[in-house]
Amino acid sequence: xxxxxxxxxxxxxxxxxxxxxxxxxxxxxxxxxxxxxxxxxxxxxxxxxxxxxxxxxxxxxxxxxxxxxxxxxxxxxxxxxxxxxxxxxxxxxxxxxxxxxxxxxxxxxxxxxxxxxxxxxxxxxxxxxxxxxxxxxxxxxxxxxxxxxxxxxxxxxxxxxxxxxxxxxxxxxxxxxxxxxxxxxxxxxxxxxxxxxxxxxxxxxxxxxxxxxxxxxxxxxxx
Numbered sequence: 001x002x003x004x005x006x007x008x009x010x011x012x013x014x015x016x017x018x019x020x021x022x023x024x025x026x027x028x029x030x031x032x033x034x035x036x037x038x039x040x041x042x043x044x045x046x047x048x049x050x051x052x053x054x055x056x057x058x059x060x061x062x063x064x065x066x067x068x069x070x071x072x073x074x075x076x077x078x079x080x081x082x083x084x085x086x087x088x089x090x091x092x093x094x095x096x097x098x099x100x101x102x103x104x105x106x107x108x109x110x111x112x113x114x115x116x117x118x119x120x121x122x123x124x125x126x127x128x129x130x131x132x133x134x135x136x137x138x139x140x141x142x143x144x145x146x147x148x149x150x151x152x153x154x155x156x157x158x159x160x161x162x163x164x165x166x167x168x169x170x171x172x173x174x175x176x177x178x179x180x181x182x183x184x185x186x187x188x189x190x191x192x193x194x195x196x197x198x199x200x201x202x203x204x205x206x207x208x209x210x211x212x213x214x215x216x217x218x219x220x221x222x223x
Contacts, residue, residue, distance in 0.1 A: 010082070017058055024054040036220075046219045053216045060208040068201040076194045088192045090131065092155055096189055104129065104185035106136060108158055117142060118160050123153055129185035131155075138185065 029051040036043045072080040077089035079097075087097030093109040104126035105113050111121030117140055118124070127148065129138035136153040142162075150163040181187075 007084075017061065021054040021058045025051045028053065042219070042222075049219055050216055053212055057209050057212050060212065061205060064201060064204040064208060067204065068197060071200060072197045076197050078193060078197075081198065086189070088189055088194075090192055092131075092134075094136075094155060096129075096185065096192070098185070098189070099124070103141075104189075106153075106185075108155070118151070118162070121158050123151065123160060126185045128181060128183040129188050130183055131188060138183070 029047060032047040032050040036046060040046070069080040072078055079086045079088075085097055085099065087095050089095055090106075094106050095109075096104070096106045098104045099113075103124060105122060105124035106126070106129070107113055108121035113119075113122045113124045123136065123140065125141045125143065127139045127141060129136060134155045136155065137151070139148050139150050141147075142149045152161045152163070153159070
């Protein structure tokens with residue numbers, strides 16, 4: 001469901017941006033035809049360039065977003081920010097992510113999560129999580145008993161130990177507060193998430209769109 005929601009959001013924004021580009025293109029085309037004199041030597045070229053500018057701006061926006069995805073994945077080692085599987089890479093090389101709001105996971109380098117809530121090199125179905133002195137400690141939802149259980153995971157030996165379980169009422173409360181709890185795995189996720197890829201994205205968008213606008217303005221002002 002999370003993946004479907006992300007796809008629908010992207011498609012919706014894409015459609016709105018395309019619609020806005022079409023409206024802007026028509027408006028700029030009519031404005032150029034009315035404002036530019038018939039005897040201007042480069043009138044036709046300026047009108048065409050003005051009408052195409054919104055689509056060029058849209059193309060650059062898409063290109064910047066694709067570059068942002070590559071920068072986030074390859075250089076920052078995290079998701080791009082609008083992924084159905086948000087993840088970050090911790091300093092110890094472990095990946096901390098979330099299949100959905102109530103299904104956090106971490107996995108050792110070279111390992112993948114699987115159906116059991118804990119397996120070789122990974123633990124999933126996490127609600128609370130803390131990292132200290134090479135140990136992950138937290139709580140997870142046990143599907144077999146439908147209860148919350150505490151666990152300890154040694155990042156050096158990848159040894160997993162499950163402890164006592166909470167009753168069903170406390171389990172439901174823990175899941176409900178998965179985002180707001182002080183020890184939620186989302187807090188650890190936010191702590192190690194890099195923000196510099198977003199700054200690069202903003203710079204790329206502002207620089208590219210400004211260059212397009214400046215280019216059109218120069219065409220208008222150059223006889």
